[in-house]
Amino acid sequence: MQVNQFHSLFYAFTFYFFGLVAIASAIAFVTRKSPVAAAVWLVLVMFSLAALYVMLDAQFIGAIQVLVYTGAIMVVFLFVIMLLNLGNPSELADARGKWGYLAALLIGLVMLAEVMALTRSNTIDRMIPPDLAAKAAAAAAAPLAGGVIGPIAAPLFNEYLLAFELTSVLLLAAIVGAVVLSKRRTNAR
Amino acid sequence: MTAFLSSINYSAWIVPVLLLLPAFGAVGLLAHARLSAGDAADKRWREARLLALAFFVAEAILSLGLWWSVDPAVAGWQAAVDLPWIPQWGIRFTVGLDGISMTLVLLTTLLMPLVILGSWTSIRSKVHSYYALLMLLTVGMLGVFVSLDLVLFYVMWEIMLVPMYLIIGVWGGERRLYASLKFFIYTMVGSLLMLVAILYLGSEASRVLGSPTFSYDFILNNVRLDPTTTLWLFGAFALAFAVKVPMFPFHTWLPDAHVEAPTAGSVILAAIMLKMGTFGFIRFALPLFPSAAMNPAVRTFMVTLAVIGIVYGALVALVQPDFKKLVAYSSVSHLGFVMLGIFALTVESMQGALMVTINHGVSTGALFLLIGMIYERRHTRMIADYGGIAKVVPIFATILTIVCLSSIGVPGTNGFIGEFLVLVGSYKTQPLATIIAATSVVFAAAYMLWALQRIIYNPMTKPENEGLKDLNWREIGLMVPLLIAILWLGVYPKPLLDKTEPAARRLVESVQTAAARTPARATNGAR
Amino acid sequence: MNYELANPSQLMQAFAPDLLLMGGAMVLMLWAAWRPESNEHQRAVGKASLALIAATIGMTLWYSTRGLSSSLGVIAVDNFRWATDLICLLGAAGAIALSMDYNVRERILPAESHVLVLFATSGMMVLAAARDLMIVFLGIELMSVAIYVLAGLNRRSEKSAEGSLKYFLLGAFATGFLLYGVALIYGATGSTNLVEIGERVVRGNFIGHPMMLVGTGLLLVGFGFKVAAAPFHMWAPDVYEGAPTPITAFMATAVKAAAFATFLRVWIEAMPGMGEAWFAPIWWLAALAMFLGNTVALAQRNMKRLLAYSSIAHTGYLLVAVATGTLGGSAAFLFYLVAYSLASFGAFAVVITVGREGDANNDLSDYEGLWSVRPWLAIAMSVFMLSLMGFPVFGGIGFFGKWYLLMAAIEAPRPLTTLAIVLVLTSVVSAGYYLNVVRVMFMKPRPEGARDPEPAGALTRGVVLATAVAILALGIMPTRVISWSRGSIPRPPHVQAAAVDAPR
């Protein structure tokens, strides 16, 4: 238990560390003028989140977070930013003024307060419906059978097979759409 | 006659035929418009007019049998037809007549040919559409009078709006756009709330019956609501009807609509469409919600509005520079009498109200026809633009005088009978209101005679009027039936009174007895 | 037949109509990309797409008559699904039919446009079927991604691009809320299956559960955005105006229908137990949409924008059906959807007919005196306007649509009488602009020098005629549609939801 205790302390420290990094980078991301800088800060948020995923026993998700999000999506973003050469000053001064920020902060805090209702302690206990408590407890307690990927793969290809297939159609549609939109205007006269 | 009618099974088919014939007429006219597209405009229009006239005359002749076939003394609905329409919602095509609706149906069918004749030459664009719309309008108007299913009634009630909207808006005067939209929306406000009320009634009825129904008879006999709900529902119905009547202060659409509408539109508006409001009170608002109608506060309120309408309409009519507007406000005044008669709830006043309903249709219809005729010649409705024209158009002047006198309610004309009955009957239950209402005999004379004087008497100061041509044979011919009606109803109204008396008596008695009953079952109130 | 959805082959069978469309779309995509862009190719692909849709409709109809059902799973096999499918498919067919003429006029050459419509439609069919929040999410995205692109299809039009961008950014924003809502609901109930959620909510008495409440609220935001309910409607007018008109019609009808269908299914199957919580918000959403849509429409001069606000108002009307939370409400909802879609589609078809190249001639003043040059077109437009207004006989089935909604509202266990009154009063306001269109067409003279509308293509004419005739005919005899919509209410397999009652 000693080890566990230490483990949990370390765990907590790491958790909070990455959490704070995520928040700080997110704030930096939102406030940076340059799109490139913003994108890089966002990448940092995503890395932090990947770490947190791992800490939450979602190692696979952590991995694809790095691969897909950081490695693919954000790269595309950066690519487009640079393609469009958005570094020039007219594009940089894109944020609202001080009051805009304050108002946004205020309204954001109001929303946060509302959303935070979900963490109210007296209800976290009954987060799991009574009849599910056993199942949930079992799920939480049981070591992940099939390693890291198995628990995800099983529902993905059984219960959510259809959804999985649908993503293929979705991606296809997105590709077609992207092509149609960005194709050179052959009909231009 | 009765034997002949029963030998052809007249009452079994007459009402649907009356409703369908104009609809076919509309289709026929549109078909003619398409088929004759290549012909000269004059020829096409002439044919369109003749076609329309033929349809309306056929309609009028067909409907005449109702006078004999509907026996007012029989308690049930006559010439009734009951067909399923939308079974899932319990909506049925239920139609039928009693003495009251029969007279109104006849008023409509008999007036329509005259309306056609009245706008024979004044419509010079899109003639086919014009007559087609008039026919659709007729379907709606007749439908309102014969419907015995609340939904059918509502549908018919609304149908009328569109043709009238177009008639005013397309063929109307300068401010036609404003007037037509105002007419439409004003009417719609009231009727949509009535729609909600109908739904509510229907859902209550369905609860009682166990299956959906909107049958007037069933609701009348079986649905009992708690007083608050009744008041709300009555209010919704009353608003719809009050707008249509129109009662003060919901009347302001009327002057605009009347003034801007072409002759046929004005005539139909005044003679028939306003009657739907009063008919609605008689057929629906009172019998369905007797406790609300008999509620002293409600009654006082309605009677007060009616009396305000009577005096107010007359006073405002007094200062109108536009003759059509004057007549419009006079309508407000006259319809106030009807409302007073209805809410006084005595047999005499109810009969009087029905009389005024018919009379106003005849007299004001005739007035608008006459205005239309003179407008066609002179293109102005302003009283000040006339004066002394009795010299050049004596026939017109004579007829106008007679019609004005009828509108004033001079004894010997129909106007007197109606107003007298309303007042004499209303005094029993609403003495003060009646006395105030009676003052309008003075105002009515004032505004009508003053206008009459400024139009046909006085020196002729406008040279434009010197060349006015008198009425032609068509115009004289179409006025003659109206004049006959004016005098006949004034001298010997008994046949008409006999037709409506039993229904009026039943209505008054049923409202009084039903209101005396305490609600058998209280259902949940409106939310 | 009762499909066992856990069995992949039976799942595929249950999903067969959707698969047919998706597979066909993929094939057509290949064909579309195969040849260089040209009008002929575009039309050919369009025809093929129509054929594909016809086939899918046939299959859907066939499925709908087989009395199918399924075990509890990620998709539903019930008549509500088939009904929604049919509405969306017909919408797609109309959109493609209109596009084929419109694209020629606007010189929109990519044949892929029709394929994207097909993809969007598959997304809708997925939505119609979805009984799992995951599928719902994917369906929405499949539909939306295609629509984002379709809105920006007209590459020569800045408006089109702008509309597309706005739709995309705000759509993605709203998707964030939707997804968050899904996450929280999942967190609260431990399930993403609608029926399971519904059961657990009822059994666990989740009414005071903060996470569930926030989740429901966020979900409502997401759906509210997709159906363009005020105050989440701001994108709609701009996007409707910018998008190619057939796509606007498609968005106003099929997209809205699909989004609403899944919204309704989620609410009927998963949310009955939360009625206390969502009743008032939906009530207000409905009222606000009706009020805002109808009043702001009064200020519009551009027909597409006018119809956009009108569609916002209609969102409000449809929300009344959702607010009832009853199966009767969902029958009314389907019925209304039919009525609304017909009229709306017809109206957009007229807009296309009157419009000119460059998406011009969409101003109200371009309709002045339309009656004197194109009488039948004007009459058809009047029918559509009156139908949208809910006027009996001349507005055909539109009246019964409102009627049904009002009936559902009044007969709901928690009667919505006040909302019904709001509905009718805002309908009065709506007369202000619907009638204005009629007035402009009939009562204003044709301006000097105004060119007559060009003759419309056969397909466009066909759409106008078909919708107008359908509206009028169904306005006289709506019984079939009533039976159809009543028979097509969602029927969750294992649950007796709290507010479920027999529809009327």
Add this chain to the structure above:
Amino acid sequence: MMIPAMTPEGAHPLATTVARLVWLLPLLPLLGFLINGTLAMLGVAKVGPADPSAGHDEHAHAAHTGGHDDHAHHAPTRHKFAGIVSLIGPGVLIAAFGLAVACFLAMRGVEMEHPYIVTLYQWMPVGDLNLAATFQLDQLSMVMVLVVTGVGTLIHVFSVGYMQEDPGYPRYFAYLNLFIFFMLILVLGGNYPLLFVGWEGVGLCSYLLIGFWFSEKANADAGKKAFIVNRIGDFGFLVAMFLMFANLGALDFGNVAAKAAELPMGGVMATTICLFLFLGCAGKSAQIPLYVWLPDAMAGPTPVSALIHAATMVTAGVYLIARSATLFSMAPTAQLVVALVGGLTAFFAATIGLKQWDIKKVLAYSTVSQLGYMFVAVGVGAYVAGIFHLVTHAFFKALLFLGSGSVIYAMHAAYHATHKHDDAQDMRNMGGLRKFMPVTFYLMWIATLAIAGIPFFSGFFSKDEILGSVFARAHGSTLADASLLGVPGGTILMLIYGLGLASALMTAIYMTRMMLYTFHGPNRTGEAERPHLAEAPWIMTGPLVVLGALSLVGGWLNVPALLGAIGPVGVLDHWLEPVVGEAALRTTLGAAPHMTHETELMLVGVAIAIATAGIAFAVWRLKPAALVAKKDAVAPQGIDRILENKYFVDEGYDKGIVQPTLDVSRVVLWKGLDTGIIDGLFVNGSALLARAIGWMGSQLQTGQVGTYAWVLLIGVITLLGAFTFR
């Protein structure tokens, strides 16, 4: 509806006589109206072209010249239908008069206790109101029928001459016939509503005839004014009917009288009904405050003034009160009001009559004054006296009017001959006419003496009877016991008596003044015109002669007992006894009015003295020779000005009632309430509000994605707030 006590129709003694043709009485003039009306229409009408809007202006000129735009007063020739109209117009009247006389003879031949009631048809059978169209022939209506048809016949005949050159000749006779029709309905109608039909019908004809020459605005105005003022009275009549129906349950004379007798004596109900009825009478019979229309009504052709505004229609109010005698006898307070108003009217009208220059205006105020007398009579319950004066007044006032018509005719002809446009009715333009029209002159003097009350002329008897009745009832009657606003009835009656005497004095003065200025002294018509002045043709003077005779001997209808030596006493008293006797007795507490011979002699003496003094005063004081023609006259000052302008009552009504009503209607009701508040604020206001909201909403739609996101987020937090903070 018939009360059981009444003799059933068939069993009535009159049912077997010529009186069963009583329905023919009104029918004859109606027939005349129809024929003459048709001829009038045929004479002027020119049916328009089939398409009235086509070619609006092309034929304007042609229509103009072919139209009938000749000025009424300058018509050179007789109407093309003049012959047949002259035959039909008076012809139907002569026939009706013949029938009336036959009925009268038949009535004299039978014992008649109950009125003879002929039911024509069911009129308004509604609910409890089972109104039938019935004619009631009894002694009272017989008198009225005789007066109406008799005087009517004479005036019709006179009109043939008077109106011969008028282009509206057939129309004139049509209206006149119609008037007689309605007048007969009025006097024969068996219930109040039917009486009301006649009542309003005669008003209508009065309206049409006053405005006969409608191209003059003043004439049209006068007609309208007459109708509207009458309608104010009719309002009272209507309310009285409502009260009767609601409280007595009946509207026919028999039942109302029967039920009225059961009312409490002097009760509120009877008083109210009577006062409202009297309001009706005040309108029709030109009593204060509704007399203002009658002088203006002189705008009509003079025979019309004679027939309608002197002899028949305006006396309908008197008839109505006599007809409702039972009701009034139950309401002494109301009776006092009637009598007092009558007395005041008699007085004030007489003062105005003193200073009028228009010959017809003098006669008009004289009529108002005399009507006041009649109301005094019926007010004090001396119904027979009232009717008696009604009859004699019909004779002499018709004569006066026709005589003045003859004068005007002559004046007009003279002016016409020289194409001079001057006032043919102003006495300042007359003078010395005795030389030119002696027949008229003598006959008018007869009438003047009659109205002044010189003994043995007809007016003497009737006026004397009225004053006597008032005096007699000052003691020992229900009236004397009643009070009005705290003043005892006896005092009021004495006041009325005083007013009556003063009026009598003034009557003598202004009538003499009129005669002096018209017929005596030098002629002021003008040198050129003088040769053209001439007596009217025989067709006009003939009726004058008959009326003159009647004015002379009319008093013998009801000779007082005091003068029993000169003829049968109280013929009219006996004749009317079945109708009004009971009611009159109720007022006098069951006893016949009783005075000592001394008192009676004194009263007669006073009356004679006053009449003689008045004439003498006028002859002494007035100098016709000093008058100047109208165009040279100076404006009067002081009291003269007030009197000549009729106390400015018309102006007061105009400023105080008419204009305020119009202004309030226009400014407050129409512009303010109707277009301002209801239409502007509520109707268009709500439309505007909706549009404004719509406009604001569309302003929110900035096109900025940022704004949209903000709105969306505000929606989100509101929605989440609704969910989380419920």
Add this chain to the structure above:
Amino acid sequence: MLVEALALSAVLFTIGVIGVLTRRNAIIIFMCVELMLNAVNLSFVALSTLHGATGQVFVVFTMTVAAAEAAVGLAIIIAIFRHTQTVNLQNINILKG
């Protein structure tokens, strides 16, 4: 750590929302949306410790969707850039009213 993770998720989500509200560059706004999605993913992952792996499955789909949206979204941004030569949303407002 569940509550903390959920709270963090909420905070990140809010920051993303604030970003959307304050920025005017289309790409940055889009990135803010991506941040929001990431925050939601964190919630999913956190909740899956409670309810099993379904939440993680969802995250997989979310990422796919994000990728698809990125493809389409960036194409749209490029398309608008071709018209307006800017991605500043303040300058992209010809559609309004």
